[in-house]
Amino acid sequence: MIDFSISPELAALAARTRKFVIDEIVPYERDPRLTQHGPTDELRQEMVEKARAADLLSLQCPTTFGGKGLSHIEIAVVLEASGWSTLGPVAMNCAAPDEGNMYILSKICRPDQAERWLKPVVQGHQRSVFAMTEPEGAGSDPAQLKTEALFDGSHFTINGLKWLITGANGAKTWIIMARVLPNSHGPDGPTLFLCDGDTPGIEIERVMNSMDRNYVEGHGVVRFNNLKLPASALLGEVGQAFRYAQMRLAPARMTHCMRWLGAAARAHSIAIEHARTRTAFGKPIGEHQGVSFMLAQNEIDLKVSRLLTWQTAWLMDQGIKGRHESSIAKSEISERLFQVTDRCVQVLGGIGVTDETVVEMIYRDMRPFRLYDGPTEVHKYAIGRQILRQGSEFEATPTADGLPIPYVKAAE
Structure with missing residues (x-):
């Protein structure tokens, strides 16, 4: 059952x-x-x-x-x-980004790092950033990472340009992704670092103007100009940044879905009330088929989004990493919830594009959800590759006893 x-x-x-x-x-x-x-x-x-x-x-x-x-x-x-x-x-x-940062830090930081950089974030006393995305480098494809870290045996010197660094202005706990250059002192490759936001060499050039305004202090353009960090600033091991980032991906994708499901439900609730009370052509607009169909589709999309969210969350609770499942959920939910909010604007009519209700703010804030933590197209590309490599749960591949392979066989 x-x-x-x-x-x-x-x-x-x-x-x-x-x-x-x-x-x-x-x-x-x-x-x-x-x-x-x-x-x-x-x-x-x-x-x-x-x-x-x-x-x-x-x-x-x-x-x-x-x-x-x-x-x-x-x-x-x-x-x-x-x-x-x-x-x-x-x-x-x-x-975001604090929720995802708290997750990854709780998994890999040392006790002394947790005391200095994680606990104050958990306690709400300071904010954090995850500095990965670059104008011409890392983004949907983190392998294009251009920010470099030169190790001299005791210190790393980091140089590079980042943008879309959410909450950079005023944040105190910084997680920085940079590529450690080949050196004679140890391993190299993509690496995570921890440091204070006021460390010399972190230069916030500006805050970008964006259509969303729900993230604290917006999205910054940040230059690392000879940022010098001690070896103790390493978060985890040199060369393991992509592996650590993968730990964060599925849970972070799903918490986006969870939060935005609540926002879309709020917009839907406002649209329903408007459809009950606003009249046109002799009756409440909700009794017109065009409006009632939009509300019905909203209800369907919200229900599907919740079920996808809960199922993927349940899988992760069973010990399954959920990369494939979270890609399916995030790509579908982000599209459905944006459509829900768009229909709410339509149902509200003229006031839907004004700040007379919160729906227009939810609409603007919702749109970037389809891009954050991977755009829909990147997720679908990954889903397609997974299907071709490992098959689909919907293929008619029998087990030894002739029964379909169960969806959840064991934890990965």
């Missing part, structure tokens, strides 16, 4: 999360500190304190670092509730 029920405790936590977001965080959506470049750090800190007081801060983190140690399924339920406002995950310290 397939059981889709959740525990009463989890249902209560989700309800408490939704109520907190509605009562405490939604009013901030009109705050002038929500700028073109996202919420200011001052606004973030104010909201974080409210979440701390409500005991809803960093729920997704391991208990050893101060979180609640939720499973992937539990995170899915709670993060959907947090996403009712695009500021909800910021307040609860489960927004």
Whole structure:
């Protein structure tokens, strides 16, 4: 039997999360500190304190670092509730990039690194960045990494240009990806480093103007100009950056889906209420077939998105890495949720393109979701390659006893 029920405790936590977001965080959506470049750090800190007081801060983190140690399924339920406002995950310290950074740091950093760079992020006292993406280098294909690190036996000197570095302005915990050049002192290759954001050699050239404004302090262009770091700044081992980044990929893809599912549901709720009360041609617009079909398709897409999210989260809870499954989920969910929000704008009519409702903000913030953590096309390319190499669960390949191969055989 397939059981889709959740525990009463989890249902209560989700309800408490939704109520907190509605009562405490939604009013901030009109705050002038929500700028073109996202919420200011001052606004973030104010909201974080409210979440701390409500005991809803960093729920997704391991208990050893101060979180609640939720499973992937539990995170899915709670993060959907947090996403009712695009500021909800910021307040609860489960927004990108901090959420993904906390995940990878909890897996690979040393105890001394955890004390200095991870715990303050988990506690909401400082923010973090993941500096990988480059204008003409690493992006959807991280193998094009151009930022270089020269090792002299005791220190690394890093030079390179990064952009779309979310939250760079004011962040204190920095994870930097650079290619260690061949040297006589040890191994080389793509490597992760940890350092403070105010280290000499980190130059934030500007904050990019972008269509979304839900990430704290926006997206920065950053130059590393002879950034000198000690050997102790290594995060993990030299040459292992891609492997470590893969650890982060599937969970980060899915937490994006979880948060944006909540935001799309909010837009849908607003559209439904409008369709009930707005009249045209003698009756509420929701009774016109064109509008009712859009709302119906929204309901379908939200349901499919939730099921894909929960199934992939469940697989990861079984110990399966979920790279293939998370690619399927992320590529499909990102497209469906954007279409949901687009239909909501259409149902609202003229006010849908204004800030009379939050739908237009959700629409703008939602669009980049189809690009972040891999555009749809890259995921589909990976899905296609996987099918050709290892087959599809839908192929008629029998087991020894003549029965179809079960979908989940064992943990990878």
